[in-house]
Amino acid sequence: MELTIYHYLLLSTILFSLGIIGVLTRRNILIILMSVELMLNSANLLLIAFSHYIQNATGMIFVLFTMTVAAAEVGVGLAIIVTIFRNKETIDVGKMNLLKW
Amino acid sequence: MKVFSEGPRSNNFERLLERETLSSQGSSMQTIMFYVLAVVALFSAMMVISRKQPVQSVLFLVLTFFCLAGLYVLLGAQFLAAIQIVVYAGAIMVLFLFVVMMLNLRDPDNIEGRSAWQGFGVIVGLGMLLVILAFIARSPSDTAMQDSALKTEAVQTAIIAGELNSTSTDADVENVENSIYRQGRADSMGGELFTSYLLPFEIAGVLLLAAVIGAVGLAKKRRA
Numbered sequence: 001m002e003l004t005i006y007h008y009l010l011l012s013t014i015l016f017s018l019g020i021i022g023v024l025t026r027r028n029i030l031i032i033l034m035s036v037e038l039m040l041n042s043a044n045l046l047l048i049a050f051s052h053y054i055q056n057a058t059g060m061i062f063v064l065f066t067m068t069v070a071a072a073e074v075g076v077g078l079a080i081i082v083t084i085f086r087n088k089e090t091i092d093v094g095k096m097n098l099l100k101w
Numbered sequence: 102m103k104v105f106s107e108g109p110r111s112n113n114f115e116r117l118l119e120r121e122t123l124s125s126q127g128s129s130m131q132t133i134m135f136y137v138l139a140v141v142a143l144f145s146a147m148m149v150i151s152r153k154q155p156v157q158s159v160l161f162l163v164l165t166f167f168c169l170a171g172l173y174v175l176l177g178a179q180f181l182a183a184i185q186i187v188v189y190a191g192a193i194m195v196l197f198l199f200v201v202m203m204l205n206l207r208d209p210d211n212i213e214g215r216s217a218w219q220g221f222g223v224i225v226g227l228g229m230l231l232v233i234l235a236f237i238a239r240s241p242s243d244t245a246m247q248d249s250a251l252k253t254e255a256v257q258t259a260i261i262a263g264e265l266n267s268t269s270t271d272a273d274v275e276n277v278e279n280s281i282y283r284q285g286r287a288d289s290m291g292g293e294l295f296t297s298y299l300l301p302f303e304i305a306g307v308l309l310l311a312a313v314i315g316a317v318g319l320a321k322k323r324r325a
Contacts, residue, residue, distance in 0.1 A: 002128050003135055003175075005246035009237050011139045011172075015146055017230035022150030024222025030155045030201060034162050037193070038146055041169055048285075052176040053246045057284040060178055061298050064290070067188055068305040072312030074193050078200045079319035085204050 008049035015042035029084075029091045033077050040070050128248060131175055138175075142168035155201045159194060166190040177282030180290045252278040 015038060022035030044063045051059025085091055141164065148161040166189045173182035259265045259277045283289060294302055 001132060002247050002249060003132055006237065006242075007135060007139075008172075008176075010234075011142070013230060013233045013237065014143060016233075017226045018143070018146045018150055020229055021223055021226035024225055025219045026150065028155060030197065031150065031158050034149055034158055034197065037162065037189075038149065038165065041166065041189070045169055045172060048173055048176050048178045048181060052178070052281075052285070053251070055251065055281060055284065057289060057293050060181055060285055060290060061293055063178075063181055064184065064294070065301060065305055067184060068309060071188060071193060072308055074196060075312045075316040076319065078196055079316040082200060082203065082320050091204060091206070 005049055005053045008046060012042040012046040012049070015039075015045070027092050027094050029081055029093050029096070032093065033074070033081070037070065037074070040066060131248070135172065135175060138168045138171045142172070155206060156198070159197045159201060162197075163190050163194050166194070173285075176285070178285035180285055180287040183287075248281070251281045255281055 019035045019037075019039035019042065022038065023032050026032055026035070044066055047059040047063050047066070051057060051063075081091060084096060088096065090096065145161040145164040145168070149158045149165065152158045152161065166185060170182040170185040170190070173179075173185060256265065256274060256277050265273060265277060
């Protein structure tokens, strides 16, 4: 059987759902950030798959920008995590309740 | 029948049909590669969200990123596969590892407890999966969305444009067929990036600068 766009659609949908489940079920903020990376990557995969099957390079260029934004996001996100850990000695999102009303 | 087989165009179409039976070997190899990479990627993604130790999660995430890079190569995005390995599996994951090792996660206060919302999160994730799958199942099936159809189309376009004729060899036809994998190469990506997408490219540089300044500013020790 030959590969079609549907193989990639299915794979990236499942990867994205795994990312959502990770964000919603875990309390470790590092693993939540990793799950966000997982979701970004599944979107990247789908962009590249459509870009290939439509034979248009725009999707691939877009993936390059997504990767740039993801790199910036991880840099700032990890800096925030380090700062929070320094102040509150925890990485549990349940215990980070500064903004709770 | 005989009249048709003498024309240069039908000659090429015949050769094309012959080639399709030959190249089915390569496409089944691609399918096997896809399934292996997809299964490993999904397995390691599940491991990422289920491991208790963050270090194990990071290492499984690296494995996921490597599998995705392999899938990018299957889709003809060689440049992006290289970037994926360098930027994601290399730089970003090293950053994660550093932070995991810097923070004192052995502390009993930091052992992750069960979240009250865990079941709710799984239900929401699976519901989202079902909704997207329903949309995929409803979408009209498009047979042009596969590699062999793209190759046939490329060869037909080349024949109509006069680039392929009765004098062209099998290597020429193969060259035209492989042109469907050409758009993800570094030279064509670079060409697009520095012509049509020059401004977004420059803005991405400014964004990275802002991220560097923000990260340093946040993580720096305050002097009281």
